[in-house]
Amino acid sequence: MNYQGKKGVLLVQLGTPDAPTTPEVRKYLTEFLMDGRVMDIPVLGRNLLVKGIIVPKRAAQSAETYKTIWHGEHGSPLMHYSQLQKELLQQALGEEYHVELAMRYQNPSIASALKKLEGMLLESLTVIPLFPQYASATSGSVIEKVMEIVRSWQYIPKISFVSSFCEDDLMIEAYAENGMKHDVNSFDHILFSYHGLPVRQLGKVDPSGSLKCPDFGCTGCKKERNPYCYLSQCYATSRAIAKRIGITEERYTVCFQSRLGKTPWIQPYTSDTLHELANKGVKRLLVFSPAFVSDCIETLDEIQVEYANEFKELGGEEVVMVESLNDNPKWIQSLKRLVLSN
Template sequence: MNNQRKKGVLLVQLGTPDAPSAPAVRRYLTEFLMDGRVMDIPVLGRNLLVKGVIVPKRAAASAETYSTIWDEVNGSPLMYYSILQQKMLQEQLGEEYHVELAMRYQNPSIESALEKMQGMYLESIKVIPLFPQYASATSGSVIDKVMEIIRTWQYIPKVSFVSSFCEDDLMIETYAEHGLRHDIDSFDHVLFSYHGLPVRQLGKVDPSGKLVCPDTGCDTCKKETNTFCYVSQCYATTRAIAEKAGISKDKYTVCFQSRLGKTPWIQPYTSDTLHDLAHRGVKRLLVFSPAFVSDCIETLDEIQVEYANEFKEMGGEEVAMVESLNDNPRWIQSLKRLVLSN
């Protein structure tokens, strides 16, 4: 088939260090935290904070953590599953499409992936940031970077982006299927733990500069009310999974993990929720992490090790983790449909 007739697909994940070593983690954290959409403070202060405080303090400890989840054969779990997703999607789409994988931070870079695609004179390129819920710090950063690069091309094909797929039914079915592999009724409570964001970033997605929320609160907010509100989309995803898996509203809690620094982040925090549930006598927890489409350090260590140990120290007995979407064929069908949709 003539390459000029091909359509391009660019899958973009957050990123992972090249190795579980302090120098590699230092490079990864520096690139990640120096992104103005991730740490949205003036560049001078960001430089001082990231390069002078955060990275020097966190690099060695983070490298040690990465080493605990690093597979001797497959390396980074996030990279392993991302490559599988790319290959499986390519097989599903066939020769009419060319599928590339990139990481927003580190390798393979968005620049290198687009450089390959540029020389193919593709008919179109669809960019899919692999984050179900839109946030400026994730999907927004990917879209920003892609546009920054493509605008320098002399030949620019039709380019489109998938900003959010938080209620995609095939994706929801996959999360629910993975949850139902566990005996949900045997657990005292279910957590839906999402990656956290600074509260100040939520209002920035509203053109007026401040997000106006309904009095009913986030747990009943519909995605259509504030289309690009990350929290609204997290609750929309949660409601859809809970309904599909048959989890009643009184049995689950939505919470947010991975906060950094002293500034207010989205609440309730996962760690505080664990304390509250333990004090209420909850013994067995089942945890979904629907902000992630591949198992990674946030699911394999932060929840299954750090939070699990914390919960047990407070009297809990078990924290079970629901497997991410990973290489489930239904999830690949979800991606395929996102590519083919308008």
């Protein structure tokens, strides 16, 4: 087959273990946490912390959790939906394009996906890290890895990176559409729960060189002030979805989950927010998780099980999780437009 003249597209997700077993989870966690953009501390300390403490302590427990979300022939939900997105985007773009999927950690690796694309003598390559909000630990890590590999190619095509799409209107419509499957007005409060980051990582992309909002007062921050600030992008996404589903600012809270270790992470923490809302008598919560475009362990377990149980223990009655974008047709159209516009 003659590939010359084709335009390449590389979709990159975070990653997933190859199987819900302790050895495979250990491999995944080690690769993930040893990334200097994820755990941005000196490599010696990172080695001691990751390989000596975190992974031995968490691998078996995480494997048990992965078993609860693994689905028969589909296996990992993240892999299943990512493959669907790749296939549907390929159909939407047509034969002029060739779409590949990679995981930043584990399989299919970025190196293996780029190996397939290298010999095609592509006209262009568009790389889309599947994270709506830019963070050095996610999109930044993907972009760095792609550049590290491609620099050795003999023929390098025009390459475009989509580093952020936090307010893409078709993506926002897709999130809103999924939310409106529920009776939004029947809930006492709505949460927009994002993956957390250490506060120090925000400071590293502050043009002034130091974090200027230690109180996390970004509710009104416009991302134009600092286009690479993960926090302001999270608020931008939340405002856009809230506007689309017709809820006012007092009806929702932006919060952050999945913190690790004792260092300060972005606040308010989702767990603390659950406590505050329960103390105010809130009984029913609707939760969006717009940092994720595919359902995964963070949405299917951390929110739907762990936080839901915690909220009920505090006196709440129900936590309803809005499904991720998965194979929503508007999301596929959003991806198509991101490719065409880049």
